[in-house]
Amino acid sequence: MYIIAGLGNPxxxxxxxxxxxxxxxxxxxRDKICTGGVxxxxxxxxxxxxxxxEKVLVIRPLTYMNESGIALRxxxxxxxxxxxxxxxxxxxxxxxFGHLRIRGKGSAGSHNGLxxxxxxxxxxxxxxRIGVGAQPEGWDLADYVLSQMSREQIAELASxxxxxADAAVCVIEKGLQEAMNRFITPKPKKxxxxxxxxxxxxEQRPAEPGKVPEGxxxxxxxxx
Numbered sequence: 001m002y003i004i005a006g007l008g009n010p011x012x013x014x015x016x017x018x019x020x021x022x023x024x025x026x027x028x029x030r031d032k033i034c035t036g037g038v039x040x041x042x043x044x045x046x047x048x049x050x051x052x053x054e055k056v057l058v059i060r061p062l063t064y065m066n067e068s069g070i071a072l073r074x075x076x077x078x079x080x081x082x083x084x085x086x087x088x089x090x091x092x093x094x095x096x097f098g099h100l101r102i103r104g105k106g107s108a109g110s111h112n113g114l115x116x117x118x119x120x121x122x123x124x125x126x127x128x129r130i131g132v133g134a135q136p137e138g139w140d141l142a143d144y145v146l147s148q149m150s151r152e153q154i155a156e157l158a159s160x161x162x163x164x165a166d167a168a169v170c171v172i173e174k175g176l177q178e179a180m181n182r183f184i185t186p187k188p189k190k191x192x193x194x195x196x197x198x199x200x201x202x203e204q205r206p207a208e209p210g211k212v213p214e215g216x217x218x219x220x221x222x223x224x
Contacts, residue, residue, distance in 0.1 A: 001054070001081050001085065002051070002086070002172050003056075003076065003085065003086045004059070004086075004088075005022075005044075005058075005060070005061065005068070005071075005086065005088050005117075006027070006060050006089045007023065007065060007088060007090040007091075008021070008024070008060065009064050009065050010062045010064070014146065016148055016154055017147060017148065017149070018093075018132035018145045018149065019091055019132075019145040021089075021091040021130040021132060021157060021161055021164075022090040022091060022113075022164075025130065025162075025165050026059070026089060027060070028161055028165045029058050029165035029168060030047045030058050032165060033049035033050065033056060033169065034047040034049035034056075034058055035048075035049060036048060040062070042071055042074040042075045042078065043061060043071040043074065044059045044060060044061045044062055044071040044075065045059060046059050046075070047059075051172045051173055052172070057075065057079070059071065059075060065112055065113040067116055068113040068114075068116045068117055069116035069120030072086065072120055072121055082124075083122050083124040084105075084124050084125065084126070087125070087126045087168045088117060088125055088127050090114060090128075090130065091111075091129070091131075091145065092131050092132065093110075093132055093133065093134050093135065093141070093144075093145065094109070094131075094134070095130070095133075095185075096131050096133055096185075097131055097133035097156065097157070098156050098160040099130075099160070099185035100129065100131065100160060100163055100167060100183050100184055101131070101184055102127065102129070102171075102183060103127045103129075104176050105123050105124045126171060126176060128164045131160070132157070166183070170182060170183065
């Protein structure tokens with residue numbers, strides 16, 4: 001058995017926000033593989049389906065993002081599912097908008113939903129991260145990920161959510177490495193430096209008088 005969890009916040013006010021990319025990916029996955037409707041149990045929406053012959057529970061925790069681990073711990077304990085059979089889909093501000101990243105284990109970074117899951121079941125679960133881009137300069141991080149998107153952004157993120165759902169299925173059908181090969185968005189290739197250009201980008205422009213250079217002593221904020 002596998003558990004596939006999409007992280008987000010319940011309620012209409014969060015429905016079209018970047019922070020609910022995992023929630024939406026789970027809803028799309030339910031439409032693909034689940035039958036029998038949705039139950040509310042263990043602080044989560046739960047739907048069951050099959051990937052090949054493997055039973056799968058697709059869940060959306062209803063605890064709000066910061067307590068996502070509560071639902072995962074209750075469900076994994078009840079069904080006796082090991083952490084390496086848990087796949088978590090969530091948003092990622094460190095990825096360009098619409099890009100995907102897949103990892104077999106690791107730290108939670110700055111994502112509070114992942115931090116909660118790590119605290120409850122450890123670090124060995126699989127992550128499918130959906131890029132939502134970094135917040136614009138001057139924006140609070142929580143305001144950014146919880147803000148409404150344009151119609152164009154919603155459509156672009158919907159495509160990434162569909163791919164995330166397919167990636168989760170691929171992990172079960174073909175294995176983690178195959179899913180990584182097929183669904184991770186490749187990094188753009190670096191352009192070759194023109195003759196006479198600084199190839200390493202080491203040349204620094206002096207700061208304007210009285211102005212602190214960008215990136216100096218800047219702290220990363222956490223998401224609510």
